Amino acid sequence: MATFEPVLSRNWNVPDARTLKVYESRGGYQAARKALTTMDPDAVVAVVKDSELRGRGGAGFPCGLKWTFLPKGRTETLMCVNGDESEPATFNNRYLMELDPHMFLEGILISCFATRAATAYVYLRYEYINAYKILETAIAEARAAGHLGKNVYGTGFDLDVWLHRGAGAYICGEETGLIESLEGKRAWPRIKPPFFPAVDGAFHKPTVVNNIETLCCVPHVIERGADWFKSIGVPKSYGPKLYTVSGHVEKQVCVELPMGVTTRELIDVHGGGVWKGRKAKAAVPGGISMGLLTADEFDVPLDFESIRKTGCLGLGTAAVTVLDDQTSIVDYLHNTCRFFSHESCGQCTPCREGTNWFDRTIRRFKRGGGRIEDLDVMLHMAENMGIIPGTTICGLADGAAWPIKNAIAKFRGELEDYIKTHQTPGAGPTKLQRDIIAGQVVDLAAIRNAVPAPPPPAAALHSPGRPPA
Ligand SMILES: Cc1cc2nc3c(=O)[nH]c(=O)nc-3n(C[C@H](O)[C@H](O)[C@H](O)COP(=O)(O)O)c2cc1C
Numbered sequence: 001m002a003t004f005e006p007v008l009s010r011n012w013n014v015p016d017a018r019t020l021k022v023y024e025s026r027g028g029y030q031a032a033r034k035a036l037t038t039m040d041p042d043a044v045v046a047v048v049k050d051s052e053l054r055g056r057g058g059a060g061f062p063c064g065l066k067w068t069f070l071p072k073g074r075t076e077t078l079m080c081v082n083g084d085e086s087e088p089a090t091f092n093n094r095y096l097m098e099l100d101p102h103m104f105l106e107g108i109l110i111s112c113f114a115t116r117a118a119t120a121y122v123y124l125r126y127e128y129i130n131a132y133k134i135l136e137t138a139i140a141e142a143r144a145a146g147h148l149g150k151n152v153y154g155t156g157f158d159l160d161v162w163l164h165r166g167a168g169a170y171i172c173g174e175e176t177g178l179i180e181s182l183e184g185k186r187a188w189p190r191i192k193p194p195f196f197p198a199v200d201g202a203f204h205k206p207t208v209v210n211n212i213e214t215l216c217c218v219p220h221v222i223e224r225g226a227d228w229f230k231s232i233g234v235p236k237s238y239g240p241k242l243y244t245v246s247g248h249v250e251k252q253v254c255v256e257l258p259m260g261v262t263t264r265e266l267i268d269v270h271g272g273g274v275w276k277g278r279k280a281k282a283a284v285p286g287g288i289s290m291g292l293l294t295a296d297e298f299d300v301p302l303d304f305e306s307i308r309k310t311g312c313l314g315l316g317t318a319a320v321t322v323l324d325d326q327t328s329i330v331d332y333l334h335n336t337c338r339f340f341s342h343e344s345c346g347q348c349t350p351c352r353e354g355t356n357w358f359d360r361t362i363r364r365f366k367r368g369g370g371r372i373e374d375l376d377v378m379l380h381m382a383e384n385m386g387i388i389p390g391t392t393i394c395g396l397a398d399g400a401a402w403p404i405k406n407a408i409a410k411f412r413g414e415l416e417d418y419i420k421t422h423q424t425p426g427a428g429p430t431k432l433q434r435d436i437i438a439g440q441v442v443d444l445a446a447i448r449n450a451v452p453a454p455p456p457p458a459a460a461l462h463s464p465g466r467p468p469a
């Protein structure tokens with residue numbers, strides 16, 4: 001392969017690269033001019049389709065193919081750009097927005113032209129206040145210079161870009177949850193079918209939902225062509241990719257590399273090695289919902305296909321988080337389970353109840369009340385929740401299940417040792433919980449009708465040291 005030339009991050013170290021002047025002086029908006037003034041929208045879609053650019057938001061769905069799902073003869077299209085970026089340890093979208101906002105806007109402009117969308121909403125996670133301010137300035141600059149607004153480059157194409165800040169929930173990143181939230185509602189994912197965004201999306205109009213990094217690849221595909229894009233990476237996973245490395249490494253970085261780099265290279269070369277001279281025990285390959293790689297699996301390429309062979313859910317956001325050899329897998333599961341239990345939107349019973357039950361079970365492990373058979377029950381539950389077994393509306397439940405499946409499959413010995421060596425009398429499950437876990441018939445009516453315990457005396461209701469109100 002020829003020497004790799006970064007394109008997504010090419011302006012990151014250039015002074016004032018955020019400004020339109022500097023961006024244009026480095027060839028910025030030339031790809032947009034080329035697309036809008038010399039190509040028709042279908043030709044742009046065709047090039048993106050030929051490039052086999054796959055979505056960078058997590059699922060890896062082919063971008064150009066997604067655009068072809070929009071109904072022919074539609075009168076209006078909306079573009080929703082997914083900037084929720086709530087997957088733990090993921091920060092590549094933030095870098096793109098904060099360090100090169102005009103490249104991002106150029107990606108939106110070309111993609112909206114290709115899909116005939118005259119309105120783009122950028123859905124930003126609430127915490128990204130810097131990105132919000134930077135984008136606000138960049139949009140104003142682009143509008144004043146005629147890259148956005150009415151009749152862009154005199155082609156008759158109009159485009160408005162609106163920033164929309166979320167309220168800080170992981171589920172707002174799921175595309176239909178995002179659409180609900182954009183409409184001002186609670187971010188409850190919609191059932192697909194019938195609500196496929198391409199046909200019935202935001203405000204019930206045909207809608208494209210794409211990730212920020214996906215759209216940032218588009219200007220480069222138009223500028224350099226589909227063959228250039230496919231000359232980078234590995235089969236079925238083409239192009240440049242931003243990987244983030246964090247956790248127990250010497251340097252936390254976001255680095256652009258050809259798709260298919262290994263975890264080992266990311267840790268040793270780009271992350272400066274495992275911190276404090278320790279060894280790695282495991283790594284999360286692409287956000288916690290993807291599962292876990294053992295240190296023996298660090299040479300597997302991080303691309304859309306290879307990573308699945310390790311039993312992980314997928315490449316996800318390519319956010320690698322390293323766990324050193326002193327990290328307890330129980331602590332890893334504790335963090336993971338409480339995250340998903342907190343973030344489940346609650347619509348689907350397996351996800352709402354399952355994530356909460358996982359969380360409570362791991363807390364019981366930590367209190368000293370774990371039982372070896374809990375691991376099999378957890379595995380059974382994890383195998384039966386999510387879109388893949390077909391029991392939930394969205395993929396959050398799969399993301400909650402995968403870390404458990406992987407941890408038990410890959411670190412069962414450590415988990416069993418933990419349970420055996422952390423036993424506290426009385427900390428195990430109650431008889432009722434044991435009966436439920438064992439699948440016994442439980443007389444719920446008897447429990448409900450049981451005489452409630454008398455209320456505590458009034459003084460006990462106040463915390464010690466605080467006088468009664
Ligand atoms: C629970 C959940 C959270 C998600 N969060 C994000 C997110 O923060 N950003 C993102 O781009 N995609 C996220 N996705 C994926 C989106 O649903 C969607 O597939 C993606 O935005 C499509 O863009 P792409 O095709 O360009 O990758 C999430 C999916 C799920 C199930």
Ligand code: SF4
Pocket residue numbers: 171188189343344345346347348349351352392393394395396397
């Ligand atoms: S899977 Fe979980 S997060 Fe997704 S819709 Fe169902 S309850 Fe909500």
